[in-house]
Amino acid sequence: MSEFATSTAPADVVRRLYLASAAGDRAALRATLAPDVEWTEMAGFPLAGTYRTPEGVTVGVMEKLGEDGDVWTAHDDTYVADGESVVVLARYTATHRVTGRPVDVRVAHHFVVRGGLIVRCEQFTDTALVRDAMSP
Template sequence: MPAQPLAPETADAPVAVVRRQYLASATGDLDLWRTTVAADVEWIEAAGSPLAGTYRTPDGVISGVFEQLAAAWDDWITHDDTYVVDGERVVVLGRYSAVNKATRKTMSVRVAHCFIVRDGKIVRFEQIVDPAGVHTAMTA
């Protein structure tokens, strides 16, 4: 049986929404980022990481995560290397790189991000990261 062509990606397809979220984060376009998440988004930062916890609402994520990262790190980049898609679930394997403002130490750590996208919006995000590399960069 010949392979079936893939359906074209729509703007509200889960993988397109997640990619747009990364683009918005990378460029600091919070208005665009807000269009990718649900009003009641649940955003989970990994246990053991400096920002560990669950944040809700776009404003909660911006103030609890994005603003804190900007205050503590220079040149923060999330490298979204590999996407694995299963329906509404999108898992992104990648890494973070940054320079800690207090110590001037660099960081490069592997991460996995698990998204659930419904009706064109991210409703849940969960970060999986080994926080040791983050903590090493943060300690003098």
């Protein structure tokens, strides 16, 4: 097993989450999340709210996004780590299944990682651009 696969460094844990999400590996994604994780999707985002538990995050956020968009992807490109905090700048891309409109919007995620697991995530994005793509 590689050092990256077992590293508890906050940025490595978060990177494994993005890799698992891109691969559609829900088990690997859940393995990065603490049992009491709090995952907040920004007010105004179609899935706005706070989700708890690894199952709650994967079912309530990841699977729902997959239902709405073909190949919904978060392209992570910049990591800023400071202790247990990791901010990731990324881009969401997808094509909405119903409207056929593309989603292409910048996003920032703020993660808190403790003991090798993500305990909190908060999303920041231009929710109007996402809603526009999803509105009939």
